[in-house]
Amino acid sequence: MSVEGSTKAVVTALGANLGIAVTKFVAYLLTSSSSMLAESIHSVADSSNQALLLIGGKRAARSATPEHPFGYGRERYIYAFIVSIVLFSAGGLFALYEGWHKISDPHPITSWHWVPIAVLLVAIVLESMALRTAVKESNAVRGSAGWVQFIRRSKSPELPVILLEDTGALAGLLFALAGVGLTLATGDGIWDGLGTAAIGVLLVVIAFVLATEVKSLLIGESAGPEQISAIERAIVAGDDVPSVIHMRTLHLGPDELLVAAKIAIDVADDAYQVAAAINGAEDRIRQAVPIARLIYLEPDILRRP
Incomplete structure (x- = not known):
C-alpha cells in the first residue's frame, strides 16, 4: 500500500x-x-x-x-x-x-x-x-x-x-x-x-x-494468500531448504510483516550448512516480499519416509 x-x-x-x-x-x-x-x-x-x-x-x-x-x-x-x-x-x-x-x-x-x-x-x-x-x-x-x-x-x-x-x-x-x-x-x-x-x-x-x-x-491479521505463497516459494527456491514444515505470518503494521517458520533441513547438514540455509532463505523471502521485515526461521530435521 x-x-x-x-x-x-x-x-x-x-x-x-x-x-x-x-x-x-x-x-x-x-x-x-x-x-x-x-x-x-x-x-x-x-x-x-x-x-x-x-x-x-x-x-x-x-x-x-x-x-x-x-x-x-x-x-x-x-x-x-x-x-x-x-x-x-x-x-x-x-x-x-x-x-x-x-x-x-x-x-x-x-x-x-x-x-x-x-x-x-x-x-x-x-x-x-x-x-x-x-x-x-x-x-x-x-x-x-x-x-x-x-x-x-x-x-x-x-x-x-x-x-x-x-x-x-x-x-x-x-x-x-x-x-x-x-x-x-x-x-x-x-x-x-x-x-x-x-x-x-x-x-x-x-x-x-x-x-x-x-x-x-x-x-492481528496474517499476510494475504499471494504473499504467503510467495514466501513459501522463496524459502524452498534454493537447494538448501527441502520444504516448509509450518509457517505463521503477522502484520505488525500495514508495511511491516513478521514471518515465523519451521523449515526442514537434511540430517547430514552441519551447523555451518544450517546457518547458511537459514540466511539464504531469509534473503530470498525479503526479495520476494519486501515488507517481510522480521523473519524467524527454526530448522528441524527432515524425516524422510
Whole structure:
C-alpha cells in the first residue's frame, strides 16, 4: 500500500471537509435546518477523523525501542479505530438525536430558502472530487480485488476509511438535499427531520463496518494468500531448504510483516550448512516480499519416509 497515496487521499478529504463544514454551519445559522446542522457535525467529525489518520501515520513511523521492539506500526490501526468511534458518536448519534428532535417538533424553512440547496450542491461537487481522489489512489493498489474485498482485506486502514467516509458523506448530502428539498416544496419540516435521521443511520452503519474491519487488524491479521505463497516459494527456491514444515505470518503494521517458520533441513547438514540455509532463505523471502521485515526461521530435521 502506497503511504504517499494514502496521505494524498487523506489530505484531499481533510481540505474538502474543512471548507464544507464551515459553509454548512453558516447555512444552518441562516435557515435553522436540522439537516444542515447534522451535515455540519458530519463534516466536522470527518475532518477530525482525517486529522487523526494523519497523526496515526506520523506516530507509526517512529523507530522501534527496547520497550516496543516491534515498532509502532499498529498505531495506524489504533487511530483508525478511534475514527470509527468518533464517526459513531459525534456524527451518527448526534444526527439521530437531531432528526428525532425535528420530527417531534417540525417547522418549515422560512428564510434564505436557496442557501441550503446551493450549499448542498457545492458540497456534493467537492465531496465527489475528494471521493474521486480516494478511488484513484485505491485503484493503484487494489489490483483485481473488488471494492468490498479491498475494504475487507486491505492491511492499510487509511484508504478504506476515506473511501467509506467519502461515500457516506456523498450519500448523506443526497439525503440532506432530499430532506431540505421536500421541506421547501411542501412546507412540512418533518422531511428535514427524516433526512437528518437517514444521515444518522447511514453514519452508524459506516462506523460499525469500520470498527469491525479495524478491530480485525488490531487483533492481528496474517499476510494475504499471494504473499504467503510467495514466501513459501522463496524459502524452498534454493537447494538448501527441502520444504516448509509450518509457517505463521503477522502484520505488525500495514508495511511491516513478521514471518515465523519451521523449515526442514537434511540430517547430514552441519551447523555451518544450517546457518547458511537459514540466511539464504531469509534473503530470498525479503526479495520476494519486501515488507517481510522480521523473519524467524527454526530448522528441524527432515524425516524422510
